[in-house]
Amino acid sequence: MFKKEMTEKLKAIFGIPKVSFDDPSDSFEQDCIFVEILDSKNNTGTYTASAKVTGNVVVFSQHEKLPFGFFNKKIQQADPKHTREFFFFDTDVEPQNSKAQMLNISERRTGFVYLYQGQYDPNQGELTSLSFPDEDDV
Numbered sequence: 001m002f003k004k005e006m007t008e009k010l011k012a013i014f015g016i017p018k019v020s021f022d023d024p025s026d027s028f029e030q031d032c033i034f035v036e037i038l039d040s041k042n043n044t045g046t047y048t049a050s051a052k053v054t055g056n057v058v059v060f061s062q063h064e065k066l067p068f069g070f071f072n073k074k075i076q077q078a079d080p081k082h083t084r085e086f087f088f089f090d091t092d093v094e095p096q097n098s099k100a101q102m103l104n105i106s107e108r109r110t111g112f113v114y115l116y117q118g119q120y121d122p123n124q125g126e127l128t129s130l131s132f133p134d135e136d137d138v
Contacts, residue, residue, distance in 0.1 A: 002116035049120035
């Protein structure tokens, strides 16, 4: 429901072209925004859908590309139309004893709350054929 819009906004905010909702692998894929959803409270009405999503954003990259303060800088420079539904907290956290550090790769995290609201008009599908029973079958 909210993943498509969240993906586009995260790409615009952080300038990283790839977003994944999968868990980061042990290979520490670089230059990808990994979104860890911890909680999602969804609500659908007659014509609207809303969600309050809580989670973390995790990015792995070389130390030069991902300096300390990366998230703060990108959030402050982003267009407000991309950040208004987000509340970021614990920005630029670097976990202690991370396996990525052993490979000389930076890992940065930030927590977020994302408030989604959109139109709820589910696709009902298409009518492709219609058959009527014969009078003899009734």
